[in-house]
Amino acid sequence: MAQKSPKPLVAGNWKMNGTTAALKEARLLAGMLEDVRLRCEVMICPPATLITSIKSVVKGAKIKLGGQDCHWYAHGAHTGDISSEMLKDAGCSAVIVGHSERRADHGETDETVRLKAEAAYRADLTAIICIGETLEERKAGRTLEVIARQLKGSLPMNAVPTNTVVAYEPVWAIGTGLTPTVEQVAEVHASIRAKTDPALRILYGGSVKPANAVELMSVANVNGALVGGASLKAADFIGIIKAYT
Ligand SMILES: O=C(CO)COP(=O)(O)O
Numbered sequence: 001m002a003q004k005s006p007k008p009l010v011a012g013n014w015k016m017n018g019t020t021a022a023l024k025e026a027r028l029l030a031g032m033l034e035d036v037r038l039r040c041e042v043m044i045c046p047p048a049t050l051i052t053s054i055k056s057v058v059k060g061a062k063i064k065l066g067g068q069d070c071h072w073y074a075h076g077a078h079t080g081d082i083s084s085e086m087l088k089d090a091g092c093s094a095v096i097v098g099h100s101e102r103r104a105d106h107g108e109t110d111e112t113v114r115l116k117a118e119a120a121y122r123a124d125l126t127a128i129i130c131i132g133e134t135l136e137e138r139k140a141g142r143t144l145e146v147i148a149r150q151l152k153g154s155l156p157m158n159a160v161p162t163n164t165v166v167a168y169e170p171v172w173a174i175g176t177g178l179t180p181t182v183e184q185v186a187e188v189h190a191s192i193r194a195k196t197d198p199a200l201r202i203l204y205g206g207s208v209k210p211a212n213a214v215e216l217m218s219v220a221n222v223n224g225a226l227v228g229g230a231s232l233k234a235a236d237f238i239g240i241i242k243a244y245t
Pocket residue numbers: 013099169173174175176177205206207208226227228229230
């Protein structure tokens with residue numbers, strides 16, 4: 001029997017953007033979602049300072065909340081860090097781990113990303129695990145090798161829990177307006193699918209916009225999007241979500 005494909009997820013990663021003024025975008029999005037028949041889950045991953053206020057603003061709307069990072073310990077002397085338990089307590093159902101910006105700026109390795117994913121499961125959160133090659137790696141023809149190495153190192157060593165999402169984000173496509181061709185996306189997603197459970201969602205991220213969402217989301221084994229810049233304005237984000245209506 002053919003395997004049913006997992007329900008898509010469109011998640012907005014606000015990164016380090018948004019003060020209380022941005023609550024109006026969450027409110028607007030909640031209103032817009034009332035008028036669409038959704039075939040995907042919708043999530044906002046705001047800065048931690050906004051999680052609880054967005055939670056109350058979108059009350060009743062089908063918008064999930066996610067964190068952008070977590071520590072692997074539950075609590076302790078780790079100034080500036082947030083644990084998965086704290087994100088859960090604030091109302092999150094997921095957390096992004098291993099985003100390339102954190103791998104580059106905070107020295108995260110596959111090993112620390114895996115520890116963070118395990119911390120997410122410990123708190124009953126979905127772990128959205130990011131992987132992706134740099135431009136140099138793509139140009140050197142090493143994309144699939146890099147993806148395989150990151151997958152092996154960043155996902156849990158034994159059984160991978162079903163509340164795992166893999167996000168393929170080519171580093172060179174993030175915030176640049178550049179996207180891989182549909183053939184390139186298909187090739188990488190097929191390689192990830194071959195190494196993961198068919199029930200796991202594999203998101204594409206990197207310069208997803210309303211104008212390219214339908215094309216990218218139609219690629220085989222693409223089960224949603226992780227959206228940066230275009231998730232900040234409800235009018236843009238809904239244009240991407242509507243790829244699934
Ligand atoms: O990094 C991303 C999402 O995590 C993608 O960012 P952009 O959509 O701004 O390219």
